[in-house]
Amino acid sequence: xxxxxxxxxxxxxxxxxxxxxxxxxxxxxxxxxxxxxxxxxxxxxxxxxxxxxxxxxxxxxxxxxxxxxxxxxxxxxxxxxxxxxxxxxxxxxxxxxxxxxxxxxxxxxxxxxxxxxxxxxxxxxxxxxxxxxxxxxxxxxxxxxxxxxxxxxxxxxxxxxxxxxxxxxxxxxxxxxxxxxxxxxxxxxxxxxxxxxxxxxxxxxxxxxxxxxxxxxxxxxxxxxxxxxxxxxxxxxxxxxxxxxxxxxxxxxxxxxxxxxxxxxxxxxxxxxxxxxxxxxxxxxxxxxxxxxxxxxx
Amino acid sequence: xxxxxxxxxxxxxxxxxxxxxxxxxxxxxxxxxxxxxxxxxxxxxxxxxxxxxxxxxxxxxxxxxxxxxxxxxxxxxxxxxxxxxxxxxxxxxxxxxxxxxxxxxxxxxxxxxxxxxxxxxxxxxxxxxxxxxxxxxxxxxxxxxxxxxxxxxxxxxxxxxxxxxxxxxxxxxxxxxxxxxxxxxxxxxxxxxxxxxxxxxxxxxxxxxxxxxxxxxxxxxxxxxxxxxxxxxxxxxxxxxxxxxxxxxxxxxxxxxxxxxxxxxxxxxxxxxxxxxxxxxxxxxxxxxxxxxxxxxxxxxxxxxxxxxxxxxxxxxx
Numbered sequence: 001x002x003x004x005x006x007x008x009x010x011x012x013x014x015x016x017x018x019x020x021x022x023x024x025x026x027x028x029x030x031x032x033x034x035x036x037x038x039x040x041x042x043x044x045x046x047x048x049x050x051x052x053x054x055x056x057x058x059x060x061x062x063x064x065x066x067x068x069x070x071x072x073x074x075x076x077x078x079x080x081x082x083x084x085x086x087x088x089x090x091x092x093x094x095x096x097x098x099x100x101x102x103x104x105x106x107x108x109x110x111x112x113x114x115x116x117x118x119x120x121x122x123x124x125x126x127x128x129x130x131x132x133x134x135x136x137x138x139x140x141x142x143x144x145x146x147x148x149x150x151x152x153x154x155x156x157x158x159x160x161x162x163x164x165x166x167x168x169x170x171x172x173x174x175x176x177x178x179x180x181x182x183x184x185x186x187x188x189x190x191x192x193x194x195x196x197x198x199x200x201x202x203x204x205x206x207x208x209x210x211x212x213x214x215x216x217x218x219x220x221x222x223x224x225x226x227x228x229x230x231x232x233x234x235x236x237x238x239x240x241x242x243x244x245x246x247x248x249x250x251x252x253x254x255x256x257x258x259x260x261x262x263x264x265x266x267x268x269x270x271x272x273x274x275x276x277x278x279x280x281x282x283x284x285x286x287x288x289x290x291x292x293x294x295x296x297x298x
Numbered sequence: 299x300x301x302x303x304x305x306x307x308x309x310x311x312x313x314x315x316x317x318x319x320x321x322x323x324x325x326x327x328x329x330x331x332x333x334x335x336x337x338x339x340x341x342x343x344x345x346x347x348x349x350x351x352x353x354x355x356x357x358x359x360x361x362x363x364x365x366x367x368x369x370x371x372x373x374x375x376x377x378x379x380x381x382x383x384x385x386x387x388x389x390x391x392x393x394x395x396x397x398x399x400x401x402x403x404x405x406x407x408x409x410x411x412x413x414x415x416x417x418x419x420x421x422x423x424x425x426x427x428x429x430x431x432x433x434x435x436x437x438x439x440x441x442x443x444x445x446x447x448x449x450x451x452x453x454x455x456x457x458x459x460x461x462x463x464x465x466x467x468x469x470x471x472x473x474x475x476x477x478x479x480x481x482x483x484x485x486x487x488x489x490x491x492x493x494x495x496x497x498x499x500x501x502x503x504x505x506x507x508x509x510x511x512x513x514x515x516x517x518x519x520x521x522x523x524x525x526x527x528x529x530x531x532x533x534x535x536x537x538x539x540x541x542x543x544x545x546x547x548x549x550x551x552x553x554x555x556x557x558x559x560x561x562x563x564x565x566x567x568x569x570x571x572x573x574x575x576x577x578x579x580x581x582x583x584x585x586x587x588x589x590x591x592x593x594x595x596x597x598x599x600x601x602x603x604x605x606x607x608x609x610x611x612x613x614x615x616x
Contacts, residue, residue: 010514014406015415021403022422025486028437029425031448035440046446046462094330097323104317109327116338119597122589123569124576125344126337128358148333178322207430210547213555214577225432232436233554262440269436276428281421288490 029273036060036267040260058259059267066240069268071220072227075142076206079223083143083205088198090147092190095156096182113150130215141215142223146204152197159193160186196286203276224272231268237261348587361583368587377571385567389544391477397537399485401530404492405518423486431483435551438479442466469564472552476565480548491533495526528613535607535615539600542568542592568592 030050035043036059038052063069098109121129135141167189168181176184187194209225216222230236238261317324343358348368350361372378403423410416426434441448442465450462465471503521512520546569550556553565556574566574568588576585600615607614 007514010409014409018406018410018415018419021485022419024482025422025426027448028441028482032437032440035446043446047451048446049448049451090329090333093326097326097330100323103320103323103327104313109331112331112339113334116334118600119342119593120338121341121344122586122593123572124582124586124589125347126341127577128344128347128352128582129341144333145337148330148337150334153330178326182326203428207428207432209430209432210550225430228432228436229555232432232439233557262443262446265436266440269433273429273433277425280425280428284421284424288494 029270029277032266033270035263036270038263039258040263041258043263044260056258059263060271062240062244062259062264063267063271068219069224069227069271072222072224073272075221076224079142080202080205083146084198084202086143087147087149087201088152088194091149091152091197092156092187092194093182094148095153096160096186098153099157099160100178113148113153117150127214136215137218137221138215139221142205142212142221145211149201152201155197156190156193159190163189192286195283199279199283199287206276228268228272231261231265235261237264240264345586345590347583348590350583352582364583368584369591371584372588372591377566380563381566381568381571384564385542385544388473388476388549388567389541391473392480392544393537393541395477396480396484397534399481400488401492401526403485404489404496405522407489407493408496408522409514420486423489425486426483427487429483431547431551434479434483434548438475438552439466442475466552466558467560469561472561472564476545476548476552479552480545492526492529495529496522499525531607531613532615535600535603538603539596541599542596544569546570546573 031048034048034050034052037055037057038048039054039056040059042048042054097103098106103109120126130136130141130145135144163186167185171181171185207225209223209229212223213226213229216226241259241261241264244259347358347361349363349365350358351364351367352358353361356362407416407419410419440446442450444450444462444464447462449465450459453459454462465475499522503525504517507517507521544567546567549565549567549570550573552558553561553570556562556566556570556578558565569592572585572589572592575581575588604614604616
């Protein structure tokens with residue numbers, strides 16, 4: 001391999017651009033992390049970039065001790081765990097049934113499912129229907145509309161169809177039922193695809209804020225993303241700080257003077273992103289594969 | 299006659315019989331079908347409200363028919379020009395900047411021979427995809443803030459500006475901020491698919507090109523791009539079919555749920571307009587009509603783009 005002058009220039013440009021892009025991808029998180037570790041009033045002096053100037057854990061103390069934050073995180077954890085488990089189970093079962101040969105109505109079931117990828121009732125008709133179903137301020141609205149993802153169904157189905165039939169046949173001869181086949185043969189063979197789709201589904205449930213925002217008013221049922229919405233867009237951070245100062249003689253009185261809405265916002269934001277940032281590098285190699293299975297169907 | 303009836307009866311009986319025989323498999327499918335019917339198909343009936351005047355006490359069925367009144371109201375509305383203009387501007391910016399950017403990134407990543415470096419770049423650029431738009435908006439507000447924002451700090455250091463600028467209070471900067479955030483969030487993740495397509499290119503094609511004296515850039519244009527063109531075409535068709543869905547969560551997150559009065563004239567697109575008019579002002583029928591208007595145009599665009607792709611001889615959706 002010869003390295004010519006133009007080759008070297010091209011390499012420099014490409015490596016430089018990619019390094020810059022990587023830096024830009026990470027910097028906003030890092031800067032928010034630094035702000036969350038820095039004393040609030042000191043942050044508002046400006047100039048904070050890569051390292052905290054006045055290290056403190058006060059911001060974390062306030063956020064982690066906030067009762068509403070705790071409750072909202074609890075709702076989100078339940079939503080993510082229960083929602084992901086049930087959605088993946090129902091969707092995989094649905095896909096397995098549709099991957100079988102000779103199922104009566106197979107063509108209609110597929111048509112019914114795929115049509116919804118191109119056309120939906122839209123925001124308002126769905127809203128009015130959910131109101132009639134009594135889903136307003138109802139914990140179920142956090143889960144049930146997303147039990148079946150047609151996209152995930154297609155990915156599962158494509159994967160299941162690739163599993164050699166011989167494996168199922170021998171188990172069938174041993175008197176295994178279809179549910180037995182699903183749990184004992186199919187699920188153990190589908191580790192990577194289940195892991196990938198579970199990750200995507202979990203990220204969806206953890207991140208979803210729009211629907212929970214329009215269907216839920218009751219603060220006790222609001223997920224943590226909606227807690228963040230209130231914190232970023234309204235003065236709820238300011239209220240939190242003034243409440244801290246109201247505890248007479250408490251440590252909060254001293255703390256509240258050095259805490260700003262921005263430092264609290266960045267802290268809450270980091271805490272909410274943390275589960276994703278920590279899990280994601282470990283599942284990265286799975287999801288690249290999962291994305292590919294999904295796109296083969298296109 | 300009697301015979302025909304008997305045969306028919308026998309057929310239905312056997313179909314029922316066969317259905318009963320596979321009840322196990324059917325019982326796997328029916329919960330899924332039920333969820334799709336309840337949460338996707340029943341709401342579709344609500345679309346008829348676009349041709350009615352929804353009365354909250356009468357319900358969907360008994361509300362009076364008004365024909366095309368809601369559509370006429372939209373076409374005569376003073377909001378029409380603003381909403382359509384914003385939708386088209388944002389859609390075009392996304393189509394010409396956010397759509398091709400991951401292709402360029404994938405081509406660049408493919409030129410990297412240093413595997414560890416490539417892996418780090420991928421890990422870091424995929425990350426923002428997994429973060430909600432709410433968190434992204436929080437990060438954007440922080441980076442852009444007047445007193446302690448990093449962008450103002452950088453521009454001041456470089457001597458481009460003297461004083462901190464409150465970027466989000468100027469409507470003229472909104473599109474730049476929106477597009478940059480969208481690019482930041484999705485460029486890495488969207489590149490996965492193109493990168494996979496590039497890996498699938500036959501190595502012999504590159505060798506043949508080398509023998510013909512092609513340089514690296516020449517190979518990208520003569521070998522790589524033509525081979526991944528079918529993948530690009532498919533995603534282009536899907537993008538065009540979604541053109542009028544110019545933005546929703548991103549815009550709501552950046553404009554405080556559409557309540558930012560300074561940015562309203564540049565940020566209100568069809569989807570956010572449906573949301574504001576429908577849910578905040580409770581003009582349900584009107585909002586459904588506007589939403590239907592968009593959906594119909596999107597389907598026409600999808601159909602048209604697909605037809606064009608087929609005519610040109612490339613890949614297509616159907």
